[in-house]
Amino acid sequence: GAVVSQHPSRVICKSGTSVKIECRSLDFQATTMFWYRQFPKQSLMLMATSNEGSKATYEQGVEKDKFLINHASLTLSTLTVTSAHPEDSSFYICSALVGIWTDTQYFGPGTRLTVL
Amino acid sequence: QKEVEQNSGPLSVPEGAIASLNCTYSDRGSQSFFWYRQYSGKSPELIMFIYSNGDKEDGRFTAQLNKASQYVSLLIRDSQPSDSATYLCAVDTMNRDDKIIFGKGTRLHILP
Numbered sequence: 062g063a064v065v066s067q068h069p070s071r072v073i074c075k076s077g078t079s080v081k082i083e084c085r086s087l088d089f090q091a092t093t094m095f096w097y098r099q100f101p102k103q104s105l106m107l108m109a110t111s112n113e114g115s116k117a118t119y120e121q122g123v124e125k126d127k128f129l130i131n132h133a134s135l136t137l138s139t140l141t142v143t144s145a146h147p148e149d150s151s152f153y154i155c156s157a158l159v160g161i162w163t164d165t166q167y168f169g170p171g172t173r174l175t176v177l
Numbered sequence: 178q179k180e181v182e183q184n185s186g187p188l189s190v191p192e193g194a195i196a197s198l199n200c201t202y203s204d205r206g207s208q209s210f211f212w213y214r215q216y217s218g219k220s221p222e223l224i225m226f227i228y229s230n231g232d233k234e235d236g237r238f239t240a241q242l243n244k245a246s247q248y249v250s251l252l253i254r255d256s257q258p259s260d261s262a263t264y265l266c267a268v269d270t271m272n273r274d275d276k277i278i279f280g281k282g283t284r285l286h287i288l289p
Contacts, residue, residue, distance in 0.1 A: 104265065104281040105221070154220045164209050164269050164277060171220040 064088050065157050067169035074145055075177055082140045082172045084155030090135035091157035095166065096128070098151045105154065111138045145176045180204065181268050183280035191288050196253040198283050200266030203247070210242055210249045211267040214260075215282065221265055225251065256287045 064087040074080055084094055092113050097105040109130050110118045117130035129141040138157075142149055152173050156166040182201045190196040198212075209228055213221035227233045227240040227249065239252040249268070253260055263282040270278050 105279045107276065110276075152218075152220075165211065165223065165226055166267075166277060167223060168213075168220040173218075 063157075063159050063167040065091075065155065065167050065169040067155055067172050069172060070170060071173045071175075073175045073177065076146050077144055080142045080145055080174060082142075082153055082155075082174075084138045084140070084157070084169050086136045086157045089157075089159050091138075091159070092135065093158045094132060094138040095156045096130060096138075096140050097154045097156065099154060099171075100151055108140075142174065145174070147176045150174055150176045180270055180278045181266055181280040183264075183266050183283045185281060186284040187286045188283055189286045189288055190256050192256055192258060194256055196256045196260065196285055196287070198251040198253075198264050198266075198285065200249045200251075200268075200280055201247055202249070202266075202268045202270075202278075204268070204270040205244075205247065207244075207247075207268045207270055209269040209277070210240070211277070212238075212240060212249075212251045213265040213267060213279075215263045215265055217263075224264075253285075258287045258289050261285055261287045 066085045068083045094111040096108045099105050107120050108123045111130050111132040113132045113135050119125045132138040152171050154171040156168045180203050211226045212224040214224050215221045225240045227242045230242050233240045237254045241250045263284050265282045266280040267277050
């Protein structure tokens with residue numbers, strides 16, 4: 062149980078394009094999902110908390126107009142990197158809480174974004 | 178003081194020995210503690226969580242929590258080469274709206 066999927070696993074795009082990453086909870090409903098980014102040999106950096114049916118809560122320094130998050134259902138959250146630039150190249154990972162009375166996170170497999 | 182601190186390593190341990198990974202945290206109000214394993218290029222995978230002082234065992238893994246010393250550790254018995262990975266300690270923190278804060282991770286290398 063507690064399987065989280067992400068799609069796509071890898072994406073290469075040109076500078077200026079927008080990229081959408083999907084995060085799905087496959088065998089449970091996730092009221093809360095999180096989006097992280099991770100640079101090589103660095104730790105996870107929380108970007109935002111995504112709650113179903115409400116606006117995402119962004120961490121300080123994360124541009125909400127650049128990283129659009131939509132959590133329209135209990136099994137799907139999406140992250141759209143708008144007008145991507147080379148500095149946005151990173152490993153983006155989502156995670157989900159199983160239920161509302163837990164703080165145990167299960168991670169998706171991640172999406173490696175390369176912006177040329 | 179950083180919220181969650183780990184030695185970055187690498188920690189080299191001979192195959193079959195016990196690997197000991199340590200983590201300290203700054204928020205005395207923390208209640209939930211997690212260990213994740215992350216292989217290079219992959220996302221983190223939950224190994225164990227612990228909420229109460231003392232030891233919690235799961236197979237070859239034992240998590241140890243000492244809230245008085247603000248210290249949580251992970252022991253891996255009978256280390257295998259497949260245990261070579263980065264181990265992330267994660268702690269909830271009341272100071273940050275109960276968010277889970279991750280340490281930078283300790284790289285563990287099991288020597289065959």
